[in-house]
Amino acid sequence: MIDGYPKSFKPSPFSEKSRKKRASERRRRMFVGWPLAILSAIAFVLILVTLVAYMPQFYIERITVSGLRLVAHEEVEALIDKKTGEHFIGGVGGGLIQYLTLRYGNMEKKIEETLPLVRSAKVQFHFPSEIRVAIVEKTEILAVRVSGGFALLDSGLNVIRIAGERDFDIPVLEGIRIQSTPEINEKIVVDDESQLLAAINITASLIEHDLSNNDREGISLMREVRQLRQVSEHIFYVFIPLSQGGEIRVKLEDNRSLQDSLKVLSYLLGEGDLKNRGSGELDLTGQSVFFRPDAS
Known part of the structure; x- marks a missing residue:
């Protein structure tokens, strides 16, 4: 007998005491699991950063320009701040959309403001190792x-x-x-x-x-x-x-x-x-x- 109850007796899982015990156990498991989840996330980010920093596919090998009809290729090329051999990440940004799509917003703005024949410019990194410059020229009507x-x-x-x-x-x-x-x-x-x-x-x-x-x-x-x-x-x-x-x-x-x-x-x-x-x-x-x- 234990506390007046036979040994085969088990408390009801629906009792207040049982519910508190289960809640305490859940909190303990959650507390134990959080550090592991945080460490895993940090490790993933570090691995990702390392890959981006050192993989050769993230270094520029070629810069291609499309959409030119009246504008000289050399004029556009002179406004591209990136060179072959450089890592792609420098210069990415200018706005949220540009960051998310790996575009070079400042370069786009410079091209549009410098070349009067250009209606719009899109400068974007494409994996692997390529920067693509897409030019839309103004239409002579x-x-x-x-x-x-x-x-x-x-x-x-x-x-x-x-x-x-x-x-x-x-x-x-x-x-x-x-x-x-x-x-x-x-x-x-x-x-x-x-x-x-x-x-x-x-x-x-x-x-x-x-x-x-x-x-x-x-x-x-x-x-x-x-x-x-x-x-x-x-x-x-x-x-x-x-x-x-x-x-x-x-x-x-x-x-x-x-x-x-x-x-x-x-x-x-x-x-x-x-x-x-x-x-x-x-x-x-x-x-x-x-x-x-x-x-x-």
């Missing part, structure tokens, strides 16, 4: 003839660059008056800004036509049209030079039927053999198509 060459504009009418000669494949807007000398990264100042916006809309329509021309029944109009000139609020002439000399002047109206008119133009330049008819004016503003050859 309109060219304007200025003193000494051409001003290339983006959709916001900002000057991307000044070209001394024609090294681009977009139409040139003729007959517009410039109020002051165009400056890089500044909005161009003209007498009538609506002319620029209307010309951009025509150019965008030409691009839209070419992108939707999947059946290849026509030809690329952006390769053919060299100049634009606005004659009224919605009426434009586009100029297509001929290899034998002269040009075809195409009269277009900027309305809901513009894409249909461009399809007709594309067909006439291709299967319609319009170019072999020589210089003249093609009127696509009415219900019917009319071509008037120039006087010989």
Whole structure:
């Protein structure tokens, strides 16, 4: 007998005393387990840091640059602070996203601020041993003839660059008056800004036509049209030079039927053999198509 109870007697596990005993045992196990968990975490971090610090895959072997069209590779390379043989970690950061994705935020900012043709830059470490620089250049959507060459504009009418000669494949807007000398990264100042916006809309329509021309029944109009000139609020002439000399002047109206008119133009330049008819004016503003050859 123990305390008046037979030896086979066991206290109820649901008694207050039993519950306190179990709670005490759980706390003891938790207290004993915490140091081991902390030590394991510290050991894991140390191993990870050691691997990152000493593994050759975390040292830079190559720097690749992509997305360049107008910007010189050397210009971008000169703004990259990292060199081959260096550990990748130096320079990573600039913000939480940059830290988490191993990007070099300060380098990205420097490239974007230094090179006026760059819209955005992404400089990122890629395992193993590579830094990738992805450049997105600004899109030239309109060219304007200025003193000494051409001003290339983006959709916001900002000057991307000044070209001394024609090294681009977009139409040139003729007959517009410039109020002051165009400056890089500044909005161009003209007498009538609506002319620029209307010309951009025509150019965008030409691009839209070419992108939707999947059946290849026509030809690329952006390769053919060299100049634009606005004659009224919605009426434009586009100029297509001929290899034998002269040009075809195409009269277009900027309305809901513009894409249909461009399809007709594309067909006439291709299967319609319009170019072999020589210089003249093609009127696509009415219900019917009319071509008037120039006087010989």
